[in-house]
Amino acid sequence: xxxxxxxxxxxxxxxxxxxxxxxxxxxxxxxxxxxxxxxxxxxxxxxxxxxxxxxxxxxxxxxxxxxxxxxxxxxxxxxxxxxxxxxxxxxxxxxxxxxxxxxxxxxxxxxxxxxxxxxxxx
Amino acid sequence: xxxxxxxxxxxxxxxxxxxxxxxxxxxxxxxxxxxxxxxxxxxxxxxxxxxxxxxxxxxxxxxxxxxxxxxxxxxxxxxxxxxxxxxxxxxxxxxxxxxxxxxxxxxxxxx
Numbered sequence: 001x002x003x004x005x006x007x008x009x010x011x012x013x014x015x016x017x018x019x020x021x022x023x024x025x026x027x028x029x030x031x032x033x034x035x036x037x038x039x040x041x042x043x044x045x046x047x048x049x050x051x052x053x054x055x056x057x058x059x060x061x062x063x064x065x066x067x068x069x070x071x072x073x074x075x076x077x078x079x080x081x082x083x084x085x086x087x088x089x090x091x092x093x094x095x096x097x098x099x100x101x102x103x104x105x106x107x108x109x110x111x112x113x114x115x116x117x118x119x120x121x122x
Numbered sequence: 123x124x125x126x127x128x129x130x131x132x133x134x135x136x137x138x139x140x141x142x143x144x145x146x147x148x149x150x151x152x153x154x155x156x157x158x159x160x161x162x163x164x165x166x167x168x169x170x171x172x173x174x175x176x177x178x179x180x181x182x183x184x185x186x187x188x189x190x191x192x193x194x195x196x197x198x199x200x201x202x203x204x205x206x207x208x209x210x211x212x213x214x215x216x217x218x219x220x221x222x223x224x225x226x227x228x229x230x231x232x233x
Contacts, residue, residue, distance in 0.1 A: 044223040045223075099217075108171070109217065
């Protein structure tokens with residue numbers, strides 16, 4: 001089945017530094033990927049839609065200059081948390097939509113999630 | 123957008139069927155019902171989706187009412203590993219669609 005990986009699975013960084021999280025679709029093409037954030041005991045909140053070869057689309061209230069997204073290939077999207085602060089500590093989850101050949105013929109594109117990255121900013 | 127209603131929590135005995143309800147009374151004609159689950163500290167896992175007809179796969183069954191305003195996810199023989207938050211989401215699923223998660227139902231399977 002379709003697999004999405006994330007790296008790293010967890011990271012601890014100091015306040016003021018930047019952290020890059022990678023999201024890869026391992027066995028399918030993903031023109032579109034999504035980034036979510038999840039705080040403890042809360043649901044997933046969509047942060048942005050990452051489009052291969054173009055700028056990401058951010059949800060309302062998400063700072064695009066703080067959460068830099070790059071989607072340079074059909075299998076890789078990166079999220080960089082710039083100048084991280086303790087309030088950025090969260091569980092970051094990516095997902096990728098399977099838009100390869102033959103997909104979407106029924107009108108639906110399957111979306112697969114990565115295992116998540118736990119970010120702790122000290 | 124989510125716009126579905128689920129009970130915040132449910133309990134189920136191991137080996138019994140778990141029936142998770144979802145209300146999506148505002149669903150439109152081209153919207154599907156999707157179910158995902160999230161085991162603690164993991165990414166969400168796709169379970170099943172349906173439009174009008176009942177659906178079954180190796181994980182679960184999805185029963186959609188005739189008026190499509192509600193559905194039930196059935197895990198036929200719940201195990202301890204099925205303890206998770208279950209999300210019911212409605213949406214078109216097309217190229218412009220974005221999965222939006224509500225609060226879901228925390229299903230606890232008890233031994």
